[in-house]
Structures are given as structure tokens and as C-alpha cells.
Amino acid sequence: MGERGGGWGGMDYRGWLDLGDVRRRLDGGADPEAWGPGGSRPLHRAALFGAPEVVAELARRVRDVDALENGTTALWDAVVAGRAENARVLAEAGADPWRVGFGGWSPGRLSLAGPVPELFALPEGERELSEAEQAVAREGRRLIDALGELYYDGTGLACVAGIDAAEAIRRLGATDADPELMEAVLDDPYDFDMDETLRLVGVTTVPGGCVVTQPWGYAPQQPLVQKLLSAGTVCYGLYANPKSGNQGSVFRDGVGVGWDLHPGGGPDEGDSPAEVLTNYVFCHHAVAYSIAYAGLRPTDARAVTGPPDAWVELPVRDYWEH
Template identity: 45%
Template sequence: MAAGSDGWVGTGWDWTDAAEIRRRLDGGAGPEHWSGGRPLHRAAVSGSPQVVAELAGRVADVDATGNGVTALWEAVVSRKPDNAWTLAAAGADPWRPSLGGWSPGRLGLAGPAPDLFPVPGGECLTGAERAVAQEAHRLTTELGTFCHDGTGLACVAGTVEGRDLHPGGGPDEHDTPEEVLVSYLYRGNAVAYSCAFAGLRPNDARGVVGPPDARVELPHRDYWDHWR
């Protein structure tokens, strides 16, 4: 390994090649540190189950945190059930509280793979949380997929205002429990997240992709002054 190198130079964001990762580890690459964070966390998001298993067997603590969350949390939030199962099999704790008080296991109950982990007694979603999850599934299904390039979207349902949001960007360490759930359910789906945030319940994507029901000319105003 070259002087000053951590052994991970050139790996990029694709961590699916188990033979390559094993070669780097055997050559001196550290399993605990990578220039972009923790190798196990990166593999949980962008790696294969084989790579996850290789790294999980070499780290000191499979539940070590990076940016406040475990690799298992990252796998669940990224909708990588095979990686999440591999981490749990390696000893990661699905029921360890994380952002907003949610554990990876309990958050997963609201997602597409609710049966991923054995559920201990007392661990379940509330009725309100189940309703949020059901609406997220309905809304993302109804809106479908379409090209977002150049899209400007204003979601208006009442007097709620929000700015500097990161719709579809995933949970943040400062989010409330409700925000963590919604960010997880709508991760990667900015339009559906924005509709849910504003309380809109469209039945299809026509309000985004058209054709419009009406055209409204906005009054002239100093919009920049509005945000000062």
C-alpha cells in the first residue's frame, strides 16, 4: 500500500465486487475508515451482500456509527433488504434506537420489507404511522415515475409554508420522529414527498405533468423580499 494511502483510493461509489474489496483488505486497506466515511456504511448502501459480509467480519463493531447512524440503518433507509439481512446475521441490532427514536427494524416495518427481521414483543407501528405508510404507498404508486428535469413545483393545500427542504433526500439527524418516517417513505421521490408535506392527496400525476385545469397569473411582487 502506498505511503499516505488508506487502501481505498479509486473505489468510487460501487462496492459490489467482493473479490476486489477482499484484495484491498488483504493488502492493508482499513475496514474501519475510508475517505468518504466508514467502508461498511458505504457497502450497506452501494455494495453487494457479499461485500457487506466481508467487511462486517473484519470491523470491531458492526453497530459502529457514522454520521450518527449504523450501517444497518443505512441499508434499511436505502431499501437494500439483502444487505440489511446480512448485517443482522453478522450481529447488527435491528432494534437499536437511531434518528428520531426510530430503530432500523421498526422503521422497516413501514417499508416494502416489513418481515425482514424477527419482531420482538411490543415493537409495532401505531395506527397513525400505518396510515402514513399506506398513504405513502398509494401516493407514490398514483404519481408513478416521470422526468423531473426542469420541474418547478408549488404544492399548496392550506397556510403551511416550508423552505430549504430536501424532498426525497432521506432522514436527517435533526428530524422529528414524524419527519424521519416521512423522509424514509418518500426517499428518492421528491414530488410525492412535497405533496405529502403540503397535505395534498392527488389521484394521479396530472397536476404535475399536465394538462392544467386552469392558468393563473400571479400578481407582481418582490419575492426576494418575502424571504428576507
């Protein structure tokens, strides 16, 4: 985050942890209502990145603790980001946990599906989560815990419902990879030119389907790979692009129906109620989101990080064919 006007020049995300500096800026004339151009608000930044005492300081200085930035309140942002202490401080400062936001959800009701379901007291007349909503939350927490802390920058995935590894290999026309080459590649994949390793992928059967993985590249998300894999079913592709972030795609029965998606990015304006819930549960968990979208239920991260059931080599083809 670069220079900002309104008394916030030089402030980056770490600055919202420093109560003394924030207080000095505010006392010196920094605007509590605006953080640079574009309608950004200091309270929203603090809700996401700051310490609870900084949130409290800003909350008492703003005109409306429930003011919107990009359609959301600071309390909504704190809940979605998993900043429970900041959410509590905002509620104590008068923010409304039951104010309806995206998809008909309020931050209070959304929190019932999160890691701290007791964050707010449920008022009389407010709906509990339905059985189906509880199931989404439970499976989300289970899957996130099962995958654990994994490094996946640069990884490509194709998560396919209803077929096992053997069927995926058949659909792709793949053959066993050379063991000596694979040993060298796995020792340091970045020691090879991408053209030498792009057609090498791992395939693993998991409950509900299979995962095609390439921990060093985007091959599984290529259109033709997903087209072949998704015949009669659904495939969610992910490439964790080190330069531009997580990129998602969806193929159903051989047809691309979603591209340039942002798995793990959190709820967005225009999401359906079900999408808001799913995007909240898997916020900042792009791999888990991709796996869950296809209905897969792995019990660990092996299908993503390896070793897979099989390392195979894809035949020479134009994999950008749609």
C-alpha cells in the same frame, strides 16, 4: 467520489459491487474501518451502494458491525435506502435491528413502515406501528405508486392545501396563457430565454388542494407566489435544482417558516419521531414528500408533469418579495 486513502484510492460507488476488488484491497491492507477523511466507513458505503456479498465480507472484518457514521449504523443506512438484502446480511452478521437511532426509532421498527415490513422478526415486547404510523406508511406507498417513475429535474412546484385551481389563480392574479405561446414552449421550453417563460405556470386541482407547476423552472417556489397561495393555509414549495439538488420551502398563512429544506433526503439527526417516519417513507421521493406535506392526495402525476387544468401567466411583480 474522488480519491480515497487507506487502500481505497479510486473507489467510487460502483466499486462496492465488485467483491473481488474489495477483497484484494482488504487483503492488500485496505482499512476496513475507514474510507478517507471525515469518519467515513467502508461498511456504510457498501450498505448503501454495494452487493450483499461485499457487505458480508466487510462485516466479518470490522471490529463492530454497529459502529456509527454520522450518528447511524450501517444497518440503519441500508434500511433507509431500501437495500433489504444488505440489511438482512448485516443482521445475520450481528447488527442489531432494534438499536435505537434518530427520533427514538430503530431500523427494525422503521422497516415495518417500508416496502418489506417482514424484513426482521418482531421480538417480544417490541411495539408494532400505531394506527397513525400505519396510515402514514400506507398513504406514502399509495402516493409514490400513483406518481410512478417521473422525471422532474428542473421542475418547480407549489403544493397548497385546501384551495382549488380557480382560487389559486385568483390569489395569484394570473390570467390565461397565450395558447400559441404555450404550444411553442411545451414543444421545447429550453428553446426560450427564461425571462420569456418564467411567468407561465400550470395549475391543477387535486384531492386536498391544488398544485402549481412549472416543469422547466422555479417560479412556483418563489417567495411571493407561496406567500399569496398560503393565506389561511399551508404551501410546500419544491425546486428540483439541476445544479444543487432538491430545494424545499414552507409557507404558512403567508409567512415563510422553512427554507433551504431537503425533501426526500431521509431522516436526520434532530428530527422528531413523526419527521423520522415521514422522511423514511418518502426517502428519495422529493415530489411525493412535497405533495404529502401539504396533505394532497393526487391519483396520478398529471398535476406535476401536465397537462394541468389551466396554463396561466403571472402578472409582472417582484416575486422574491418575502
